[in-house]
Amino acid sequence: xxxxxxxxxxxxxxxxxxxxxxxxxxxxxxxxxxxxxxxxxxxxxxxxxxxxxxxxxxxxxxxxxxxxxxxxxxxxxxxxxxxxxxxxxxxxxxxxxxxxxxxxxxxxxxxxxxxxxxxxxxxxxxxxxxxxxxxxxxxxxxxxxxxxxxxxxxxxxxxxxxxxxxxxxxxxxxxxxxxxxxxxxxxxxxxxxxxxxxxxxx
Numbered sequence: 001x002x003x004x005x006x007x008x009x010x011x012x013x014x015x016x017x018x019x020x021x022x023x024x025x026x027x028x029x030x031x032x033x034x035x036x037x038x039x040x041x042x043x044x045x046x047x048x049x050x051x052x053x054x055x056x057x058x059x060x061x062x063x064x065x066x067x068x069x070x071x072x073x074x075x076x077x078x079x080x081x082x083x084x085x086x087x088x089x090x091x092x093x094x095x096x097x098x099x100x101x102x103x104x105x106x107x108x109x110x111x112x113x114x115x116x117x118x119x120x121x122x123x124x125x126x127x128x129x130x131x132x133x134x135x136x137x138x139x140x141x142x143x144x145x146x147x148x149x150x151x152x153x154x155x156x157x158x159x160x161x162x163x164x165x166x167x168x169x170x171x172x173x174x175x176x177x178x179x180x181x182x183x184x185x186x187x188x189x190x191x192x193x194x195x196x197x198x199x200x201x202x
Contacts (some may be wrong), residue, residue, distance in 0.1 A: 080182060084145045087188045121158060122200030124170065126151040129179060132190040136167035144190045147172065148179035155200040156189070166194035 126147045133142040136159055147153075152174035159167045171189045184190070 077182060080143065080145055084184045084188055087144070087185075087190075119156065121155040121168075122202050123173075124153055124155050124168070124197045124200045126153065126192075126196055127198055128196045130193065130196045132170075132172075132184050132188060132192055134190055136161065136165075136191040136193075142191075144188065145182050145184035146180045147192065147196070148175065148177060148183055150177060151175050153192075153197070155197075158200075159191075167191050168194055168197060168200070170197070 126149055129146060129148050132144045132147050133139075134144055135142050151172055153170035153172050155168050155170050157169035159169070161167065169189065169191050172184055172186050175183065175186050
């Protein structure tokens with residue numbers, strides 16, 4: 001037999017503030033909310049992982065660029081040092097030693113050659129440190145090395161450019177003090193701006 005209706009059931013179930021039973025719609029809504037929360041959490045985790053990977057790749061790329069730049073600078077300094085050494089060796093080889101006879105009767109059947117002196121305008125000294133260059137052109141590619149204040153030089157040639165700048169081709173004859181690691185060696189020949197030298201004297 002069906003249970004008898006209790007007149008108090010209406011007030012118990014439908015009065016204001018009465019406890020309500022959760023039905024299937026409430027359960028479905030809870031499942032949807034849980035799924036949305038999990039989706040948001042998973043998306044945030046994926047975004048954070050992608051950001052970390054990009055930051056790691058960027059740091060690796062920056063480190064590679066720094067290493068490449070350091071290697072290029074080392075190669076450039078090595079090339080300048082080798083160039084200066086080769087110029088000094090060439091200059092030293094062209095100067096006859098005191099024990100080599102330059103005139104008179106040769107002691108063997110092979111005639112000796114008398115080295116002709118290099119034409120020289122005068123002598124000068126460096127008043128301001130700067131770059132000794134292969135050509136009278138201000139460019140990184142023409143730099144041979146540094147000259148220091150007090151260096152002595154023979155002035156071999158003078159050239160005035162269309163801009164009005166005056167340059168001298170010099171040979172370093174004396175370097176009394178060290179100033180920078182990449183200074184040129186004694187005997188190096190190159191071009192130096194007239195603003196860095198004293199006026200040549202005979």
